[in-house]
Amino acid sequence: MTKVAAGITTSLDGYVTGPGDGPGRGLGEGGERLHWWVFGGPWTYQDGARGQATGVDKAYLEEAEARFGAVVAGRTTYDVTGAWGGRNPFGVPMFVVTHRLEDAPPPDSGFRFAAGVGEAVAAAREAAGGRDVSVMGGAEVIRQALAAGLVDELSVTIAPVVLGGGKRLFDGFDQTVVLEHAGLRQSPFATHLTYRVQTPASRTAP
């Protein structure tokens, strides 16, 4: 059965960006360190030469790639990445949550716009062909999906840094969600925590 898995990387103080993120400024001041695990070590927004994930981090990425049949992302993520250069790079259907449906990309870009997280997740489930659905972020879409009780599994990758500012994964999230441990791995660059969601915020506890 298709599971919906949300996953994102934060600092130990819960930020998904450093202070001052935005277009041309990547993940903000110090935010590169969040994704050392993705690139196998230090990298910069300016420097084109990025390494590859290794070891535990590589396995983590490869397992995600093998598992997901569709991806849901938020509009900010889509915009900040420049729509990944204009073409869906994930090799599976991708749904972007946005209130601005009017500037939808051309069909052959591989992106589809959806008016809300519920609609996006439903379409992604349909498109995933029995595989799992990834809610890749950003933080707002993950909060919306969690609050709507749409998430079966939540992964938080914690980079070993306190950023002291930026955008928090759980900013403004005021519901209780009971979790159960479902996975734990650590590389020099990150701790990958995976949880099963036991009481999704919008459902009644069993």
Next chain:
Amino acid sequence: MTKVAAGITTSLDGYVTGPGDGPGRGLGEGGERLHWWVFGGPWTYQDGARGQATGVDKAYLEEAEARFGAVVAGRTTYDVTGAWGGRNPFGVPMFVVTHRLEDAPPPDSGFRFAAGVGEAVAAAREAAGGRDVSVMGGAEVIRQALAAGLVDELSVTIAPVVLGGGKRLFDGFDQTVVLEHAGLRQSPFATHLTYRVQTPASRTAP
């Protein structure tokens, strides 16, 4: 050489209490779940019958007990616990950070008051007899010690719950602290993350 180790338990969204904590209300709504690991499972503020830590959690507590030669706590923690019944229960010297030195407890209580975190940590180092110093919290004292560059090791125990409100460990903390993994254990009730502090906030990076 004596190391200063700060440690505290948070929810996945970074809260050290649930919403509405305070005297008589313990760790606030849902806050008990933060410390299931300490008591081996569910417990309540009202219920006197609390279990014991088991397995990984028990080992974690026992290693702390064996390691620390002095403890530093904040005044709120001291007050909320009712000064642990009026007597230092830790078996080692204990220093309480407070601005209200005038209501110091009697010397035979085993508590000593200190006017600031720097003074408390210095006195605790002196008293620890070559063993390590624990900064046990609350959150404010840990933030102050981190900001002052006094912490060599930071442990955050993450309970598998999103609380959606309460007091955040890193509320108002606006400095960058680079960390390095130094320990990782997980029980059904908690993930114990330990970090070496690489660039304490107040020191220059090496």
